[in-house]
Amino acid sequence: MTTYTIFGRGNMATAIAGILTNAGATVEHIGSADSDTATINGDVIVLAVPYPAVESIIETHKEAFAGKTVIDITNPLNFETFDSLVVPTGSSAAAEIQAKLPSSRVLKAFNTNFAATLASGTVGDIVTTVLVAGDDAEAKSALIADVNAGGVDALDAGSLKRAHELEAVGFLQLTLAGSEKIGWTGGFGLVK
Numbered sequence: 698m699t700t701y702t703i704f705g706r707g708n709m710a711t712a713i714a715g716i717l718t719n720a721g722a723t724v725e726h727i728g729s730a731d732s733d734t735a736t737i738n739g740d741v742i743v744l745a746v747p748y749p750a751v752e753s754i755i756e757t758h759k760e761a762f763a764g765k766t767v768i769d770i771t772n773p774l775n776f777e778t779f780d781s782l783v784v785p786t787g788s789s790a791a792a793e794i795q796a797k798l799p800s801s802r803v804l805k806a807f808n809t810n811f812a813a814t815l816a817s818g819t820v821g822d823i824v825t826t827v828l829v830a831g832d833d834a835e836a837k838s839a840l841i842a843d844v845n846a847g848g849v850d851a852l853d854a855g856s857l858k859r860a861h862e863l864e865a866v867g868f869l870q871l872t873l874a875g876s877e878k879i880g881w882t883g884g885f886g887l888v889k
């Protein structure tokens with residue numbers, strides 16, 4: 698089975714770890730205190746940290762991430778204005794991360810799901826769907842298989858270019874919850 702190394706011990710890290718553990722995967726966490734010194738044991742890395750923390754994690758662990766799948770779950774909002782993303786127009790956090798990690802297989806996933814809907818497995822009355830974008834078909838299907846085995850749906854949303862759209866969806870969902878038009882246990886669901 699796959700071993701996942703999850704950076705972060707917060708809401709998303711815990712919810713994602715729950716799904717992967719249900720799937721039978723081994724999960725280890727690295728917190729901010731041990732981020733600089735930790736050894737990376739996982740075959741797959743999950744960056745379950747705020748986007749501004751990603752840069753230093755990459756700087757420290759770039760070589761250890763080479764040849765591995767790196768999952769970006771961030772919503773790179775400008776939290777001062779709550780009105781834009783901090784990545785260049787037309788780009789995405791995932792694309793920026795892939796450019797810094799050319800020897801890794803970067804996937805975008807989980808950013809359109811609130812943590813509570815990953816933990817409960819539902820959005821309203823429907824099963825939570827994790828949208829996954831990336832350029833490496835094998836890495837994508839391995840993650841999709843583990844998420845499905847962990848009890849929620851997962852869908853291939855296309856190439857890493859689609860991370861731009863996934864981040865737009867995540868941004869919109871956050872602004873709806875931030876302005877209390879929807880709850881943090883709600884959000885977008887997918888009906889096939």
Ligand SMILES: NC(=O)c1ccc[n+]([C@@H]2O[C@H](COP(=O)([O-])OP(=O)(O)OC[C@H]3O[C@@H](n4cnc5c(N)ncnc54)[C@H](OP(=O)(O)O)[C@@H]3O)[C@@H](O)[C@H]2O)c1
Nearest residue numbers: 705706707708709728729732745746747750771772811812
């Ligand atoms: N919450 C959601 O529903 C949701 C939904 C979609 C996407 N996201 C995205 O998921 C990411 C995590 O959000 P969250 O809600 O889980 O945040 P959170 O509960 O605040 O947890 C963030 C975690 O990141 C850790 N961290 C910060 N810098 C780190 C570093 N350099 N190395 C290792 N760990 C570090 C923090 O550790 P310390 O506490 O020790 O600093 C904390 O455990 C964000 O990028 C967010 O945009 C969140």
